[in-house]
Amino acid sequence: MRVIRDLFRDYRFTFSFIVLLLILTMAVLSFFSPYDPTMWFVVPRDMKPSAEYLLGTDSNGQDIFWQATFAVRNSLIISLIAASVSRVIAVLVGMVAGYARGNPDRILMFISDGLLVIPLFLILVMLAMIIRKNMNLVVLGLMLSAFGWAWDARVIRSVILSLRERDFTKTAILSGTGTVELVLKEYMPYTTPLIFSTLINNISWAIGLEMTLALLGLVDVNIPTLGTILNWAITYQAMFLGRWNWVLTPVVLAVFMFIALYWLSVSISEYLDPRTRIQRVGV
């Protein structure tokens, strides 16, 4: 309880918590939507916001508010798949490289350095061009996860490298603890907070990339996500026609999500770092 109370003393944590709660509520609301998100012309086209259509309707004859609930849900699904799968890769690579050292370390770090340096966006575009026909939420999530682990694997590796030099590692090895047990029982608790904070950043990264790929029309534009809603709005020149209710809906949602996720991760990692915690909450 104390942890939670301390965290809430940071206005950034409180803000992120509320925003993310609202966004999750939106995602849950999508299950109660009166419309099928893939059907067109279920409502009159191009209506202004009103009591009946909270955020108005778009030129495809869809209700913008309910489309947005699906968009939030789908964007979250993509980014959660991407972030959690890439976390597994990052943890495995980081731990193996940091624990084994020597040649495995060199090879793994070479691959992750390579991925960091190469313009990933272009590689993703190439990949998406070819699997365009089979593109769905899961495939997109997996595609992003294949490239989103490099930096975090490096971070985890550096933590493991330092843990490996500590006395308790030697004690554990001498008293007959197996490698797997040592890593899971002794090292995991140290790295869990770090993994969690990289998870949050990775979610944000995946949402952003999905929107960018949607800009190029490389995702299935019939599945509502934050990116595809914006893509449709741009296709219909909504901005130049002054249809702000349509353009701004995905943009504002995305901006708030990015800020909330970033602040959440900053706030948590500052809390976890004892030096900054003392400055901030005095505990």
Added chain:
Amino acid sequence: MAFLKRYLIPRLVQYVMVIWLGITIVFLIPRLTPNDPVMSMIGQMRAHGSTLEPGAMDGIIHDLTEMYGLEGSWGEQYVAFWGRLFRGDFGVSFFNFPARVNQLIGTALPWTLGLLLISTAINWTIGNIIGGLAGYFSRKGWSRILDAIGMLIRPQPYYIFAFGLLMLFAGVVHWFPVTGGSSLGAQPAFTWAFTKDVVWHSFLPAFSMITLGAAVNFQTMKLIVQNVNSENFVQYAKLGGVTEDRIVVKYVIRNALLPQITGLALSLGQIFSGALITEIVFGYPGLGMLLYNAVLRADYNLIMGITMLSIVGITTAILIVDLTYPLFDPRVRYY
């Protein structure tokens, strides 16, 4: 000699290896996917209504098959693929049929290079200077305000930030042109009028990249400076009566800049991707726009050309940044 052996040669080996890795990924992508890439591309080109004479289609199928390296065994394919890269020959573009990919990239490249170099130089300088000062005077009011602004801008991806600016300047205030690289019908020439026109049109894309980049540099620099600040040598200099200006510039910022140079090298790939995306949003006629058109018309040859060239270009740029490191850090020089 020691420098050569311990720093330069391993670095060059790494350079070659990273290019090898990147190009190999590009080689593997069409193979590791279940679809037949050639037919998939032909289908997409038809769907996008490309009109081609029947003869051209055979040529394209041949070209695509060769470009994907689908002729002969994998080993032969791989060698042929590298051959193309070394000859700098990326085949023909499909959407402007007889045009070579090289030609198209050649026209677009100066725009991207200009935007990228100028905005990166400005954002790195501004971000580090302001970040350094804000880190040193972290208890001052202005430092906190800047930090709060940074906290809002930093998490935004290039696309959303650029799009936000576009909405502001297209829909609310009309101070700058929101699309294109120069006025319609303007002839490229080394005249004052044309330069002014280009700068005018480049303002928003550059501003977008500078602000985002500066926010990142500001925050990392501020953090590093705060850490350097608590080091013993800074405390000692203060106690020894060294003037504050000298401490900030020569002691703190100088030391904090070193990780920022490494940071610049590591993030160049991302900055480049960001530049492409920013160009697409503002319709700026560089590589990003070329990529956009290539994707819309399913011009895989062109996309591959852009990707391979970017991999070589960026790794080379990173190598250059890394090699300037000894200029800033005398310790590396005498290794």
